[in-house]
Amino acid sequence: MRKKIVAGNWKMNKTAEEAVALTSEIVHMIADEVTSDVEVVLCVPSLYLSTLQQYATGRVSIGAQNIHQKASGAYTGEISAPMVKSLNIPYVILGHSERRQYFGETDEILAEKVNIALENGLKPIFCCGESLEQRQNEDYIALVQAQLTNALFHLSAEQFGQLVIAYEPIWAIGTGLTASAQQAQDMHAALRSHIASKYGAEVADNTTIQYGGSVSAANAAELFSSPDVDGGLVGGASLKSRDFVNIVKAI
Template sequence: MTARTKIVAGNWKMNKTVAEAVSLVEELTKELAGFSGCEVILCPPFTALTSVAKLLHSSPRIQLGAQNLHPALQGAFTGEISAAMLREAGCRFVIVGHSERRRYFGETDAFLREKLLAAVAAGLRPIFCVGEELPDRESGRWPAHLRSQIQGVLHGLPVDVLSAIVLAYEPIWAIGTGRNARPEQAQEAHALLRKEIERLHGTAVAARMCIQYGGSVTPQNARELLSQPDVDGLLVGGASLNARSFTSILLSVQ
């Protein structure tokens, strides 16, 4: 079995002013001094990226990520941000295809594919999100839905792009609801995703790909989720907004 580095990312969404972000990161860097259990990524809002980047210079185990990008290099795209701008701000990762972007902003598979290509071309590692709604889960259509998302975006991508991608399974019915997938449900979905990657791109690519779980992750369920053989990390929402809860989740990796 290929050893995969665990990756835990905190997605702050539209939370934290610059001052609040700085305070949280200062607390986290103290709590995590000497921590080496996994790769840690913080994804604050755009306004806080440069301030957080400065603080993370002294904490090399924590890396900076962004929550979104536009695939164009530049242009008349009011309110958007490019991959080059994110790199300049200090980012090394970027979230692509989060269910909230798909739902509220109508992002399609074709557009997400463009984003992945733009991110990797600029030297960013995308955290690419997939996941099903509750009706798909309850009706048993969720495997077909996940395969469709993988095929629609990742089919035919070159190996260098695939090697940079972190995949994140986020059952939409579990995001912010307090209702997380049971560990065996997460494992079943992750195994299916890895099998689909293998079908499309071969065993070596599938074996190397990190697949995170995201959806109401808490200090109470993190350890059991991470004990599953195909769960290679976590994409944490609300629990990443508090230093104590996020640190507890990170320590569960060890």
């Protein structure tokens, strides 16, 4: 049975003091209130990785939001996979639409990032998704499937098995709009089928595919009830402990 994972993406939010308080609240609330075997990941600003890793438990992991595609070098302000590995951080988000849009990350760059993450024992949460314009004017399912093909399908089946896929319709990120449960299920099923066409049914069936895009405590249960939706990558709602834990409980 594939793993259920709910991850919070804090983006560029929280001071150091606020980050410690939020992490502590979530860890204690998960321990007290959540009895399922869902895994929780908090993807926090890189500045706080070392501090917050001390709060990690068997139920809550700390993750990075990005890494550079090179192991080291003259890349001022960047962090590398070996740096993240040295802190015993297990997860890293790669390919978020904001990285693609604001920082020009291409499928080719993301393939390099995936490679170096895996080489260092990190588990990528690989993001894919389409814009509203693309959804309205193009074969958006084929477009999102191509993001997997271009950045991931050079991997072996064993390597691919280390990945988490996060489908995030760009038109639903931070907008308050959310894909319906059926829209999410349709895309997740299409992505799982695409994975199966390359790696076979067993790998596809074992791949965790999260939904991301204005996930809230109000819509999480309906989204998570879809058979191919295996959790969520949560943005704004992950910045409030009660809202985030209620989303975790919904799965």
